[in-house]
Amino acid sequence: MLTTNPYDDDKLREECGVFGVSATDGAAALVALGLHALQHRGQEAAGITTFDGAHFHTHRAMGHVAGNFDRDDVIRSLPGTVACGHVRYSTTGETALRNVQPLYAELSTGGFAIAHNGNISNAMRLRRELVRRGSIFQSTSDTETIIHLVATSNYRTLLDRFIDALKQIEGAYSLIVMTPEGMIACRDPLGIRPLVMGKLGDAVIFASETVALDVVGATFVRAIEPGELVIVQGSEIRSIRPFAPMAARPCIFEWVYFSRPDSIVDDHSIYSVRKAIGAQLAIESPVDADLVIPVPDSGTPAAIGYAQQSGIPFELGIIRSHYVGRTFISPGDKVRHLGVKLKHNANRALIKGKRVILVDDSIVRGTTSLKIVEMMREAGAAEVHMRIASPPTRHSCFYGVDTPEREKLLAAKLDLGGMTGFIHADSLNFISIDGLYKALGEAKRADVRPKYCDACFTGDYPTTLTDHDEGSEVDQFAMLAERVI
Numbered sequence: 001m002l003t004t005n006p007y008d009d010d011k012l013r014e015e016c017g018v019f020g021v022s023a024t025d026g027a028a029a030l031v032a033l034g035l036h037a038l039q040h041r042g043q044e045a046a047g048i049t050t051f052d053g054a055h056f057h058t059h060r061a062m063g064h065v066a067g068n069f070d071r072d073d074v075i076r077s078l079p080g081t082v083a084c085g086h087v088r089y090s091t092t093g094e095t096a097l098r099n100v101q102p103l104y105a106e107l108s109t110g111g112f113a114i115a116h117n118g119n120i121s122n123a124m125r126l127r128r129e130l131v132r133r134g135s136i137f138q139s140t141s142d143t144e145t146i147i148h149l150v151a152t153s154n155y156r157t158l159l160d161r162f163i164d165a166l167k168q169i170e171g172a173y174s175l176i177v178m179t180p181e182g183m184i185a186c187r188d189p190l191g192i193r194p195l196v197m198g199k200l201g202d203a204v205i206f207a208s209e210t211v212a213l214d215v216v217g218a219t220f221v222r223a224i225e226p227g228e229l230v231i232v233q234g235s236e237i238r239s240i241r242p243f244a245p246m247a248a249r250p251c252i253f254e255w256v257y258f259s260r261p262d263s264i265v266d267d268h269s270i271y272s273v274r275k276a277i278g279a280q281l282a283i284e285s286p287v288d289a290d291l292v293i294p295v296p297d298s299g300t301p302a303a304i305g306y307a308q309q310s311g312i313p314f315e316l317g318i319i320r321s322h323y324v325g326r327t328f329i330s331p332g333d334k335v336r337h338l339g340v341k342l343k344h345n346a347n348r349a350l351i352k353g354k355r356v357i358l359v360d361d362s363i364v365r366g367t368t369s370l371k372i373v374e375m376m377r378e379a380g381a382a383e384v385h386m387r388i389a390s391p392p393t394r395h396s397c398f399y400g401v402d403t404p405e406r407e408k409l410l411a412a413k414l415d416l417g418g419m420t421g422f423i424h425a426d427s428l429n430f431i432s433i434d435g436l437y438k439a440l441g442e443a444k445r446a447d448v449r450p451k452y453c454d455a456c457f458t459g460d461y462p463t464t465l466t467d468h469d470e471g472s473e474v475d476q477f478a479m480l481a482e483r484v485i
């Protein structure tokens with residue numbers, strides 16, 4: 001089974017976005033708008049499923065929301081007042097139509113559609129058992145495991161079967177499920193991935209981020225709590241918490257990079273936290289320099305915070321092309337490096353003879369930092385200092401973010417001096433892990449039960465990692481062979 005994105009790419013890829021709406025006319029069009037606002041979370045593929053009171057309808061396609069869901073004929077083919085949708089970045093299963101969500105199945109309880117942000121860290125183990133018991137999978141996605149667990153559960157009602165399934169999976173999941181009875185939104189017991197609820201008139205909306213509520217004109221009601229299931233049936237909304245209570249561990253990287261700056265995740269504005277990270281970085285790692293320059297896009301709020309705290313002028317020293325996507329998918333090293341140049345260009349007139357501080361949110365493989373530092377030097381910068389608004393990324397994510405393998409992470413290979421040399425900077429520094437927690441309003445990172453998942457920085461994973469520990473990241477064809485035997 002492929003458990004990482006098949007592109008040999010150098011980025012921390014995004015994750016996925018989910019959006020659901022219950023009880024409104026033209027539900028599909030609303031979901032298309034919501035998915036558009038969540039496009040930054042997944043650009044490989046998009047899908048929408050609707051229910052018209054009798055039948056389910058699905059359209060799934062590779063590529064962006066625009067281009068697939070901006071056509072009248074597509075929206076007309078998705079009738080119904082209940083709908084959910086998904087934008088995907090694969091973390092388990094290849095980038096192919098069969099893995100594009102929402103996934104759908106006809107169960108003994110009726111139709112069942114599911115959209116998932118996250119990653120199930122024991123999906124391979126469960127899948128092997130299910131296949132042995134006769135389940136026939138249609139995809140290679142971890143999400144499909146949930147469908148088979150529901151289908152084969154010994155409980156009677158759909159809700160009990162669903163809870164039974166959730167209790168068997170480990171890892172991260174923010175889910176939107178549609179059945180003929182209504183919609184269920186839920187967040188894993190640790191709340192690793194975000195999920196919020198909003199209202200638009202009488203319609204209930206669920207979305208990965210508040211920005212999607214803003215875009216459709218809905219009002220934010222509240223975040224779905226870790227371990228909570230919210231069930232919408234007609235005008236009735238109920239909430240249940242079937243898991244033993246435990247301390248939440250939402251993903252701290254949502255504030256560093258993934259979420260849009262205009263979103264509010266678990267009561268913290270992404271933009272404000274990023275600025276606070278920048279300010280903390282200026283306190284921890286000051287430099288005597290002339291300009292603070294953001295690495296667009298996601299380094300910008302932290303650079304504003306750094307500039308305000310240090311009193312050094314903030315300037316746009318790198319201009320970004322808006323015609324290159326957030327992550328430029330390009331096969332092979334040569335084109336990949338060209339990709340970074342296509343995306344960013346130095347504002348030469350500003351840079352010449354200046355001592356510059358570049359602020360970016362993270363270093364993954366170091367490709368961006370190396371190119372940008374070189375770009376500053378070519379533009380005549382007198383000194384180039386790099387400041388990073390997250391601690392060194394040393395570990396892979398198993399919770400819905402497609403990270404390169406550990407050995408490809410720059411910080412897993414080199415110490416600070418080595419990394420500084422690699423990117424050719426005059427100096428390099430990262431915010432401390434305690435500094436990152438400070439920006440989120442904590443005194444420091446608690447050694448026991450820290451408030452967030454920060455495993456890609458600390459290696460402290462908040463769940464067991466069954467598949468990883470069992471070495472289950474095997475090729476899917478090997479798994480098929482195992483089934484035949």
Ligand SMILES: O=P(O)(O)OC[C@H]1O[C@H](OP(=O)(O)OP(=O)(O)O)[C@H](O)[C@@H]1O
Nearest residue numbers: 010296297298326363364365366367368
């Ligand atoms: O060290 P690297 O492997 O180069 O990866 C790190 C870079 O990748 C991300 O930017 P990205 O270009 O994906 O998106 P952005 O435009 O939203 O910042 C991140 O913001 C860093 O700039």
Ligand SMILES: NC(=O)CC[C@H](N)C(=O)O
Nearest residue numbers: 015016090091092117118
């Ligand atoms: N990034 C995600 O949240 C992906 C969801 C799911 N694991 C998939 O690969 O389709």
Ligand code: SF4
Nearest residue numbers: 251397453454455456
């Ligand atoms: S490992 Fe990192 S990216 Fe993954 S959920 Fe934890 S903090 Fe987020």
Ligand SMILES: [Mg+2]
Nearest residue numbers: 296297298299
């Ligand atoms: Mg970037």
